[in-house]
Amino acid sequence: MTNNLKPIGLVVDEGADLPREITERNLIDTVSFKADWPEVENLPGENIYQKIREAEKRGIKSFAKTSQPSPKDFLTAFRKKLNEFEIILCITATSKHSGTYNSAIQAKTFLDTEEKNRVWVFDSLNVTGGEGLLVLKAIELIEKGKEKMEEIIKELEIFRSKINFRVIFKDPKWVEASGRIPHLLADLIRRLGGAGIRPLLGLKEGKIKLVGVKKGAKDIRNALFKEIEEKTRKLRNQGKRIKAVITHADNLNEAQELKEMIEKNLEGIEIVFLNLINNIVGTLAGPDAMALAWVETE
Numbered sequence: 001m002t003n004n005l006k007p008i009g010l011v012v013d014e015g016a017d018l019p020r021e022i023t024e025r026n027l028i029d030t031v032s033f034k035a036d037w038p039e040v041e042n043l044p045g046e047n048i049y050q051k052i053r054e055a056e057k058r059g060i061k062s063f064a065k066t067s068q069p070s071p072k073d074f075l076t077a078f079r080k081k082l083n084e085f086e087i088i089l090c091i092t093a094t095s096k097h098s099g100t101y102n103s104a105i106q107a108k109t110f111l112d113t114e115e116k117n118r119v120w121v122f123d124s125l126n127v128t129g130g131e132g133l134l135v136l137k138a139i140e141l142i143e144k145g146k147e148k149m150e151e152i153i154k155e156l157e158i159f160r161s162k163i164n165f166r167v168i169f170k171d172p173k174w175v176e177a178s179g180r181i182p183h184l185l186a187d188l189i190r191r192l193g194g195a196g197i198r199p200l201l202g203l204k205e206g207k208i209k210l211v212g213v214k215k216g217a218k219d220i221r222n223a224l225f226k227e228i229e230e231k232t233r234k235l236r237n238q239g240k241r242i243k244a245v246i247t248h249a250d251n252l253n254e255a256q257e258l259k260e261m262i263e264k265n266l267e268g269i270e271i272v273f274l275n276l277i278n279n280i281v282g283t284l285a286g287p288d289a290m291a292l293a294w295v296e297t298e
Contacts, residue, residue: 008142008149009085011077013069013100014278015093016124016131017247022273026139027084029077033100033280037064048279049250049287052174063177064283068099074107078119082111087149090121091135096206097127097180120149122156125206128277129245129293130165136243136272159295165203166211166227167291168220174286181208198223220251221258224292229266235296236268244294246274251288258290269294 010028012018023030035048039062045051055062074090081088095101104121111119124131137159141152169175169189176186181201189199192213198220202211217223232242244262248255259271277285285291 005086006084007147008087008089008152009081010135010138010142011074011081011088011090011104012131012135013092015098015100015127015281016091016135017128017245017275017278017281018132018135019273019275022136028135029081031069031073031077031100033069033278034067035064035280035283036066037062037283040064047250047276048282052283052287063174066178066280066283068103071103071106071110074104075110078107078111078115082115082118086118087147088119089138089149089152090119091124091131091138092121093127093131094125094203094206095123096125097208120153122153123206125160126163126165126203126293128165128167128247128281128291130163130203132245132247132273132275133163133243133293133295134160163293163295164231165291165293166224167201167285167289168198168223169201169285170220170288171286175208175284178284180284185210200227219254220288220290221254221261224258224290225261225265228262228269228292228294232266232269232294236266240268241297242269242294243272243297244269244292245272247277247291247293248274249277249282249285249287249289251290252276254288255290258292 013031039060040051040055043051043054045054090104092100092104101123108116108119124134146152172186172189175181192199198214198217200212201208214223214226246255246259255274259274262269
């Protein structure tokens, strides 16, 4: 190592849905997922969700085949960052639904012993905004001057346990087709939706689970607002501060309305960013899904 290396650099997969300004400002290298969906690739649309809508109009019934980044993808990122930073922290999407964490771990095996000791891989046990919140926490710890990775990892583990994640699918058929949720759960979600009840999916120990329902919520936006309002009420009454992230599947207007509802009515909650859900999670969530992640801060 040379003395002109910066202390700690970050590598993340694109599942964190971080806005470009955050990745560029913090010199974060992002490793991409892979998707194979030839029937949809050449359809018109600015993003995957618009292409999916067009595919449905045309009666195309196929689903995307997705895969995690390869070990080679992470190895390339690690070697690049090792030329710039003394230590690399890699944060990945949940290992319970993606092989991304394992790919990053495998990539380390191709490094020499000195380089291996400079790369740390952390399983977020989250996706989209939940993973994004963890990356933001890592940035905060680095900016505070924390340099011992054992301490950073310990703090991230504590922080990870406090993250709340909720997602509502307009139609669960996409995630059902991927095998991430069983047919019985997908069927239950459809039946509840038909009865005017919004099922809430969340993450428990990194796995997607049905965590609740919202009655009387006329749309996804209102269901998520009711959820965060109820679940943070005690903390807000205690004067605690909360950071939140909203991500969406090409329903920007509704996502912005949710942001405005939270900022106007729920004092103490800061929306740190609002962004489009990445293409890979998007092919599982389908158009018009929306996710909300939040965490208590110090």
